[in-house]
Amino acid sequence: MGLTDSEIISMLWERDEKALAALSEKYGGYCSAIAENILENREDAEECVNDAYLRVWEKIPPEKPKILSAFIAKIARNAAIDRYRAAHAQKRGCGNAELIFDELDGVISGVHNAEDFAARREMINTINRFLKRLPAKKRTAFVLRYCCCESVQSISRRLGMNENSVSVMLSRTRNALHEQFKREGYNL
Amino acid sequence: MKNTLFDLLGEIDDKFYEEALWENDPGAKLRPEKKKPVLRVPFIAAGAAAAAALVIMLAYKLPISEKPNVSGAANSNSISEGSSSLGPGAEYIGILASDIEECKKILAENAPGADITESRIMDINLDGKDEIVVLTNGGYGISVFSKNEDGISQTGHFAQGAAAEGPASLDMLYKFDKNGEKYWYYCASYNNGVFYGTYILGAVKFDGEEYFTENLLSFGTLYYSDLEEPVKQKFYRKGWDKTDIGLDGEHKNDIPREEFKALWEQYDAAPDFEELDLYGGEVIKEYDFGDGITGKLVGTGKIADSSLLLGETYYLGCKAVIDFNGTTLETGLTAPSVELSAPSHFTFKDIPNYNLRLIKLADGYILAFSYKPEATPEETTFFAVFDVDGTPTMFDSKLYGQVLNEINVLSYFSGEGADIGISFGVFLSDNLSVNGNTISDNEKGVYYTFDFDNIRTAMYAPDNYSFGYDFTTTKDGTAFEDEQP
Numbered sequence: 001m002g003l004t005d006s007e008i009i010s011m012l013w014e015r016d017e018k019a020l021a022a023l024s025e026k027y028g029g030y031c032s033a034i035a036e037n038i039l040e041n042r043e044d045a046e047e048c049v050n051d052a053y054l055r056v057w058e059k060i061p062p063e064k065p066k067i068l069s070a071f072i073a074k075i076a077r078n079a080a081i082d083r084y085r086a087a088h089a090q091k092r093g094c095g096n097a098e099l100i101f102d103e104l105d106g107v108i109s110g111v112h113n114a115e116d117f118a119a120r121r122e123m124i125n126t127i128n129r130f131l132k133r134l135p136a137k138k139r140t141a142f143v144l145r146y147c148c149c150e151s152v153q154s155i156s157r158r159l160g161m162n163e164n165s166v167s168v169m170l171s172r173t174r175n176a177l178h179e180q181f182k183r184e185g186y187n188l
Numbered sequence: 189m190k191n192t193l194f195d196l197l198g199e200i201d202d203k204f205y206e207e208a209l210w211e212n213d214p215g216a217k218l219r220p221e222k223k224k225p226v227l228r229v230p231f232i233a234a235g236a237a238a239a240a241a242l243v244i245m246l247a248y249k250l251p252i253s254e255k256p257n258v259s260g261a262a263n264s265n266s267i268s269e270g271s272s273s274l275g276p277g278a279e280y281i282g283i284l285a286s287d288i289e290e291c292k293k294i295l296a297e298n299a300p301g302a303d304i305t306e307s308r309i310m311d312i313n314l315d316g317k318d319e320i321v322v323l324t325n326g327g328y329g330i331s332v333f334s335k336n337e338d339g340i341s342q343t344g345h346f347a348q349g350a351a352a353e354g355p356a357s358l359d360m361l362y363k364f365d366k367n368g369e370k371y372w373y374y375c376a377s378y379n380n381g382v383f384y385g386t387y388i389l390g391a392v393k394f395d396g397e398e399y400f401t402e403n404l405l406s407f408g409t410l411y412y413s414d415l416e417e418p419v420k421q422k423f424y425r426k427g428w429d430k431t432d433i434g435l436d437g438e439h440k441n442d443i444p445r446e447e448f449k450a451l452w453e454q455y456d457a458a459p460d461f462e463e464l465d466l467y468g469g470e471v472i473k474e475y476d477f478g479d480g481i482t483g484k485l486v487g488t489g490k491i492a493d494s495s496l497l498l499g500e501t502y503y504l505g506c507k508a509v510i511d512f513n514g515t516t517l518e519t520g521l522t523a524p525s526v527e528l529s530a531p532s533h534f535t536f537k538d539i540p541n542y543n544l545r546l547i548k549l550a551d552g553y554i555l556a557f558s559y560k561p562e563a564t565p566e567e568t569t570f571f572a573v574f575d576v577d578g579t580p581t582m583f584d585s586k587l588y589g590q591v592l593n594e595i596n597v598l599s600y601f602s603g604e605g606a607d608i609g610i611s612f613g614v615f616l617s618d619n620l621s622v623n624g625n626t627i628s629d630n631e632k633g634v635y636y637t638f639d640f641d642n643i644r645t646a647m648y649a650p651d652n653y654s655f656g657y658d659f660t661t662t663k664d665g666t667a668f669e670d671e672q673p
Contacts, residue, residue, distance in 0.1 A: 030209065065202065066202065067202040067203065067205070067206045069205070069206060069209060070202035070203065070204075070205035070206045070209070071202060073205045073209060074198055074199070074202070074205060077198055078198045081194070081195075081198070100194065101194060104193045104194050107193050108192060108193050120196070120199075123196055124196050124199050124200060127196055127197065127200050128200055128201045128204075131200065131201070131204050136207070139204060139207065139208070140207060140208045143200075143204050143205060143207070143208035144208050144209075146193075146194065146197050147197050147198070147200065147204070147205060147208070148205075148208065148209065
């Protein structure tokens with residue numbers, strides 16, 4: 001019987017290194033999958049997940065995530081994209097990550113103050129509000145595609161839709177997000 | 189490389205990750221999948237194994253068996269090893285499977301980076317001699333190589349422009365004579381597993397020097413100007429708005445190849461389309477909303493092809509023109525004819541399944557355009573009209589709801605397809621009542637509450653909008669799923 005999320009978080013707070021093994025056992029598989037979606041290399045993905053465990057170790061404490069699975073998924077995702085960018089700093093790649101960048105390109109182009117903490121926080125709030133009002137299926141597709149970097153093919157299988165429908169749905173959702181930002185006064 | 193939105197999405201609320209990855213699925217269903225290894229056969233660097241694979245592909249992946257050979261051309265399903273009939277110029281030499289390697293070298297120079305995804309030895313020119321036909325990705329389309337005593341040379345290409353980097357397939361469907369000219373139908377589809385597929389249905393003929401194609405239908409990412417417009421024009425003209433189309437497949441949009449041929453022949457007919465915009469459009473229907481307010485439903489284009497779509501003449505580029513006590517308000521109307529993806533505004537003439545209404549609410553008006561063509565989900569487009577500094581102002585074409593009939597999803601979309609909430613069977617019935625800023629459809633058991641204050645203060649006419657809604661229960665008393673923020 002695996003440990004509960006609360007138990008793992010408690011172990012992390014107590015600086016018990018066994019927590020990392022528990023994390024690996026419980027969430028290693030899907031963290032690896034997320035990282036591999038981005039890096040498209042299993043070995044790199046595994047290294048990246050190890051980086052993610054270290055980041056978790058550094059973040060907890062002081063943080064105490066409410067949803068450990070999402071917390072580590074986001075860390076794995078961001079660790080993977082950092083690694084991807086480091087590897088492709090000199091030139092554009094041609095993998096799944098680039099395709100995702102391309103798809104997202106233009107949705108909020110023209111926003112220049114995303115480095116400012118407050119502005120960034122507000123933009124994240126805008127996205128959160130937008131996602132909240134989406135129907136669940138669209139939201140899931142959007143998150144799987146742009147947060148977990150899943151392929152359209154994979155998403156279509158998960159959601160029982162054909163790929164074209166998923167792509168159209170994603171396209172509409174991107175457009176809707178663009179409109180949402182415009183409505184909230186962003187000059188896009 | 190930098191993508192602000194992508195970075196921001198790494199910081200969104202945990203619950204969205206939780207939902208996508210785990211909620212309702214503590215097992216494995218929604219967990220990210222492990223990828224299957226993808227076997228690629230790079231074109232330029234193809235090694236012995238790749239070459240062997242190509243040879244095997246040639247031997248086994250042969251063209252779909254054709255209909256009876258109308259043209260009388262040679263059988264294209266076999267690898268020729270001897271000479272065939274001779275044409276003018278250099279002597280034709282039979283093609284060997286190993287000639288593919290030479291084609292690859294040539295293509296590496298002509299189209300750097302292209303990968304061959306499929307290859308055929310077939311009589312694409314319909315002249316009794318085989319050519320090598322290869323389908324390449326990356327927008328290079330289909331390339332044709334011929335062989336004579338001087339060796340292999342690339343003699344042409346067609347169907348360029350499909351954006352794809354991954355697997356592609358090519359069906360040379362069947363050959364036929366049309367007006368004394370010989371064609372191949374072909375269907376090329378591309379799908380790299382990430383973007384949606386691109387499908388091209390077309391016909392190709394060789395005139396002795398060049399390949400001429402007629403692209404009959406496409407869907408997907410076409411970015412070459414020489415394809416985009418012709419495809420779109422024909423796509424619009426004949427009301428073809430199917431997407432995700434295939435031939436002889438099991439998908440609901442797939443069509444038999446015979447039907448494809450018949451449709452292609454229709455395309456070849458003179459377009460039965462009349463552009464009305466020069467004349468200010470044609471009034472389809474007139475309305476009197478009372479209080480001195482009148483309206484017109486106007487079409488700016490007309491298609492009289494009665495073979496499609498209920499046998500009715502239909503209009504596109506439709507708009508509502510409202511005379512609001514001396515102030516003329518105008519808005520486009522979106523009423524897809526067949527599929528939601530229909531890119532223009534279609535409305536049928538002389539069928540009762542649409543209605544334009546102007547409904548007075550406490551703080552303004554709602555213009556509601558409902559339509560229910562047989563083949564499409566029922567929909568209603570809502571437009572807010574209210575007084576801004578003494579002038580009636582319409583918030584243009586931004587609110588409409590629709591029902592996806594197969595799953596009865598509740599969904600509202602903006603005029604550009606942006607999802608802004610939920611809906612139900614939104615063809616407004618005649619049994620409406622109004623209370624404040626709420627329209628109740630008493631037959632449907634649905635009511636719509638419009639937040640004019642929000643529209644007025646937060647949005648800027650005519651491009652922005654807002655929409656509030658609320659639901660009670662369906663007609664049968666079932667509670668709606670609450671997807672409201």
